[in-house]
Amino acid sequence: MAAGAEENAFIRAGRLIDVEKGTVLTDQLIRVEEGRVVSVAPYDAPPSGAKVIDWSGYTVLPGLADMHSHLVGDIQGGIIDPLLTTGAEDVLAGAGNAKTTLCAGFTTVRDVGSWRAFTDVALRDAINKGWVEGPRMAVAGGYFTIPGGGGAITGLAYDAKAPEDMMRGIVRGPEDARQKAREFLQHRVDLLKMIATGAVLTVGTDPGLPELSEAEMRAIVDEAKKYGKNVTAHAHGAEGAKMAVRAGAASIEHGSLLDDEALRMMKSRGVFLVADIYNGDYINEVGAREHWPEETMQKNRDTTDTQREVFRKAVQMGVKIAYGTDSGVYPHGDNAKQMPYMVRYGMSPMQAIQSATLHSAELLDWEKDTGAISAGRYADMIAVEGDPLEDISILSDVKGVIKGGREIHCE
Structure with a gap:
């Protein structure tokens, strides 16, 4: 399987769908190092000068x-x-x-x-x-x-x-x-x-x-x-x-x-x-x-x-x-x-x-690498406006994509 891009960043998620627990978390900070998630925790200001992707206005879920x-x-x-x-x-x-x-x-x-x-x-x-x-x-x-x-x-x-x-x-x-x-x-x-x-x-x-x-x-x-x-x-x-x-x-x-x-x-x-x-x-x-x-x-x-x-x-x-x-x-x-x-x-x-x-x-058989936003897995995630648990069709209108911690530029 492809290695994650070697990207270090913080992603601020307004709402985060935790597919492992089947719950939704609010205002979370996802820390990414070398393309993988290091931690997911309630938002706290990241270090000065760190790369921050601000998805605070979105619902974030795994790729x-x-x-x-x-x-x-x-x-x-x-x-x-x-x-x-x-x-x-x-x-x-x-x-x-x-x-x-x-x-x-x-x-x-x-x-x-x-x-x-x-x-x-x-x-x-x-x-x-x-x-x-x-x-x-x-x-x-x-x-x-x-x-x-x-x-x-x-x-x-x-x-x-x-x-x-x-x-x-x-x-x-x-x-x-x-x-x-x-x-x-x-x-x-x-x-x-x-x-x-x-x-x-x-x-x-x-x-x-x-x-x-x-x-x-x-x-x-x-x-x-x-x-x-x-x-x-x-x-x-x-x-x-x-x-x-x-x-x-x-x-x-x-x-x-x-x-x-x-x-x-x-x-x-x-x-x-x-x-x-x-x-x-x-x-x-x-x-x-x-x-x-x-x-x-x-x-x-x-x-x-x-x-x-x-x-x-x-x-x-x-x-x-x-x-x-x-x-x-x-x-x-x-x-x-x-x-x-x-x-x-x-x-x-x-x-x-x-x-x-x-x-x-x-x-x-990729459970250790993909499928959730949790420590150790690749930092693959997407952002949508609104709540897909209320209207699943909004997943057809993705506003942002991150693969291996790197933001994908889409026209």
């Missing part, structure tokens, strides 16, 4: 985290769009998306795969080296999928072939899955992503049907464990999700068609749900306007409402939930638009904020 993002490349469009740009162009587009995401208040993202293998690794490394401004990134490198599956380029003519770097994660059997998992891990990814079921946006696949076999998923998870890495599973359908949970996945992405048994399994094993319950509305509106394939639009209609009801039930059952939006399907920078949906479908505003802070840090 937010999106656990399902796709920063590299342009936003989702037509079937052949991924074939119209080079890997270099995709990374350069990703640099712009990274800055936009950071300025929207998301100081951490888990990037769960790019079409061209390892372009997300290049973007992560550029951010860590200070070449590009962006959030702290955990990256998957690509997708593990079956031939013609939810993570493949589909819909092409039968004699057309996708570029090799778009097929690095296509697996044919458990041993092939193990070997390709090892290859990804050797390319320094932070996690692995499996496509356990079909996808809404991949033509020719059924979101409810399993794709990877359980044996293939176990091989991928087993290899990841050797490297100390977690695995996530794209899974709309219940059976594919259960297979992924039994195989050892740390989280289930989407979860649109999960049944009670799948949710009980997830709860009992501490598996996170990362459900993108906002972007169904975006797809319905923009896809219709831009004439996306009717198959895609029908699958979106078939899964949007069911996904939201699964989310509501998961909240009621106490399943662990981390914040994830599928950014890249909708325009980057709109990540916080999902917050009101999470409240509408069962969470309190504090729970929604905790899902994008504490619980996301737990999913990443």
Whole structure:
């Protein structure tokens, strides 16, 4: 993970949301040294000459985290769009998306795969080296999928072939899955992503049907464990999700068609749900306007409402939930638009904020570094006007962003 910028400063917070205790503190002074929080205490005048960032008129909370993002490349469009740009162009587009995401208040993202293998690794490394401004990134490198599956380029003519770097994660059997998992891990990814079921946006696949076999998923998870890495599973359908949970996945992405048994399994094993319950509305509106394939639009209609009801039930059952939006399907920078949906479908505003802070840090195994404004963690925080516990939608209008103790300049 990227080291915090070596910045020393004091931040005065008018109101401070303590996500660890679930409370709000008033008039606090946050001391930062070498990019990390040293102390949080009631305001007392800092030493003369010290750098002070005055956020006394704002509500301050930890930098937010999106656990399902796709920063590299342009936003989702037509079937052949991924074939119209080079890997270099995709990374350069990703640099712009990274800055936009950071300025929207998301100081951490888990990037769960790019079409061209390892372009997300290049973007992560550029951010860590200070070449590009962006959030702290955990990256998957690509997708593990079956031939013609939810993570493949589909819909092409039968004699057309996708570029090799778009097929690095296509697996044919458990041993092939193990070997390709090892290859990804050797390319320094932070996690692995499996496509356990079909996808809404991949033509020719059924979101409810399993794709990877359980044996293939176990091989991928087993290899990841050797490297100390977690695995996530794209899974709309219940059976594919259960297979992924039994195989050892740390989280289930989407979860649109999960049944009670799948949710009980997830709860009992501490598996996170990362459900993108906002972007169904975006797809319905923009896809219709831009004439996306009717198959895609029908699958979106078939899964949007069911996904939201699964989310509501998961909240009621106490399943662990981390914040994830599928950014890249909708325009980057709109990540916080999902917050009101999470409240509408069962969470309190504090729970929604905790899902994008504490619980996301737990999913990443980054609890010592991110997820709260407390001593020892990176000084990643944002400022908003008003009270997000009264009106969660104000998180879409961030007034200030600090990453590693350094104020980010956003236009």
